[in-house]
Amino acid sequence: FLNVFESIQQAAGELPINLIFVFEGEEERGSVSMPKFVRDYEQKLRRADGVYFPICSQDRNGLARPSLGSEGILYIELETNGALWGRGPTQFGVHGGLKRILDSPAWRHIKMLSTLVSDDGNRVEIEGWYDDVAVPSEEDLRLLKEGYRHSTPAVEVFDPEILKEMLKVKCFKGDLERPEEILREMLFSTSFNLDGIWGGWTGPGTKTLLPHKVMSKHNIRFVPKQDIDDLFRKIRAHLDGHGYEDVALRRLAGYPWALVDHKNPVAESLYDVFEEFGVRYTIYPPVANPVLTSPAWPAYVFAGEPLKLPIAGGALGHGGLAHSPNEYIVVEGCEAKYGYIHGLEGMEKSMASVLYHFAQR
Template sequence: MANLVKIYEYLEEHKLEHVAKVQEFLRQPSISTENKGIRECAQLLKEYYRKIGCQEVELVETGGHPCIWAYYHAEAPKTLINYCMYDVQPVAGETWTHPPFEAKLVEKPPFKLVVMARGAYNSKGGYRMWLNALEAILAVEGKLPVNLMFTAEGEEELGSPHLAQFIHQYKERLRRADAVLNTGPSQQIDGSIRMAMGAKGIAEFELECSGHLWGRGPQEFDVHSSMKAITDSPIWRFIHALASLTSLDGNTIRIEGFYDRVRPPTEEDLELIGQLEKTFDPEVWRRTFKIDRWVDDLQGRELLMKFIYSPTLNIQGIYGGHIGAGSKTVLPHKVACTLDIRLVPDMTVDEVMVKLRAHLDKLGYTDILIRPLAGYPPAKVSHKTDIAQAVIQMYRKNGIEPQIWPISGGSWPMYLYCKDPLQLPYCSGGLGHGGNAHSPDEYLVIEGDGKVAGIVEAEKSYVDILYNYAHSEP
């Protein structure tokens, strides 16, 4: 049996070293949309896998940013797949208290010490803590309790357009695994745990309206705004087209047949919703996201059902003409926007894109261009599997009864692991807390506050999950 006490002591004794390793990973930029530091970060991650003794470590070229395959063979009876995204969101146009790639240790009330950096929470900070935990096990025990297959991508923030190519390349190896485990800081700011057993799918795309494609308005360049008296405007046409996609409040999607394939909740889902009603506190989200009121002032069960089971249509940004400070009197010749659709079971990317095209064509907007960017379907698993129970057991050991959600509001390419071609059970978890993902002053807690775990307690939780699973009955 493993000496968990000695592993815990090792983590405590090497706290400063482990914090420094988190900072090192965060100081390496890896902005996938700008191809900034991506290959350098991939090389750094390769070195991390080598240092924990992986017998195989390969940089795998794709049609985009590289993936990484690594394998640690412990001669153990069980094998886990571990997923990693090493890319992060851009920081341009954001105002940070400290430079986003400095990874500075600062106070952020109510926490005495956090590391502030892009990727601190989503998701490089927590991933380096996971590697720290593996190093601690190896230092004390000499080997890990399970075999590990590491699959890392650098395009999650782009919609994972080449992850399927990578998974297909290694699918025969990956099929030998027993389950998929993701680890990361999963506590909310009050210390509670929201444990999602699924992820929505996503379709990301651009819409573009131009005088050239429309055959009206400026054809090649922006013109003086005085010409509006006798010239059609692609931007006004675009605004009306966008407005047709939803109700006036923007909360009901008006594309014909859009909701037709939305799957109703299962009996297991409804049991989980019943438990969530007793523990879910929307005030935590209000404080975290600085949102005062929800759609239609929903509360309780209705709020949960809306969040979990509703597909969404969101405008990420609109760009065209003069978007800088001050005035520039032009009539733009082109306008575009980026949108995303969150998909719930059993919706598909192809289906919603066909319906979007039909909607625009029916209203006469045949000239508006749809430019697909990335997308993948939703996925969902049971919380009754061995890997999920290993995570739940860890939470209960720490006095936490997790909120188990049937599906999260966000998206990641879980389908490649839990549906074809692998069809494996999956779970994600771990103590610790971070915040401001995709926002300025993103952070990861280093010193906890009694409710939220700090780095040492978070790394101990990863150790517990591995040994819980390794010792579970097959």
């Protein structure tokens, strides 16, 4: 991206627009300092007209997907412990034969967890959980089905069979089959996942043990207008209301959703570039989390209060396997299913082009 400015300065003498740079090196930690950064520099950042996130966004078929907004995430840990409960073993696991005379924190954890979701595990049974859900709008659904400008509608390029093959799954929840239905759930539904659970004897063979505690981790996805603090409170209220006042609830991570208008000027500049370069693109509605390809980015810190700036991310080019040993980026372009995948050169050109298009708006 910095090469782009050097080239523009050498060729044109000056940039088409003024820029404020925000560099951040904390993405892997959930960008925890960004909200404070925004508060501290609010007056300066307010002078911006929009936020552009330079990232190559073609997939391996050559289809470009601009990044617009993001869902909300809340990650919690639950612990049932005899010490907190005051019943059963409190400091260490005891002999399993003692179950005959002792209460079990482990069974209590199972019973507690069981109250959180419906029998099929797919509906959150916490009171008021769905109260504030405000997506999808009619426009969101129209965007998925019909697209916008020259974009390819998401329902046309989303192939459930490829996803099934990739994930090695045989069916989706509720036996959803139609791309439209699956996309709708994937992009706009809220979920309460059981990420991990452990307690007691987990080694090979047999060991008779009555554990004093069991822990579980849960990742919750939420959407506009659900509020992260409100959801956290509702979980606590649910536990208390079901007699689980003693169960520890810890908030490990999380951030709000970002609702971004897909017609905002930064996004429109991106579409301009895709069309200029003849690249097919698909627009997912705001709070979209396109399958496995969404970058985790703190869109909310710019799109939400207090700045409320239009924000979008994207450029030509393709990279993949982030965090894996063979992480890669395409250096020289190549043909693919939906058209040409641009290499580094095209990526840089497209970033420059975004700036010019935005300047014209």
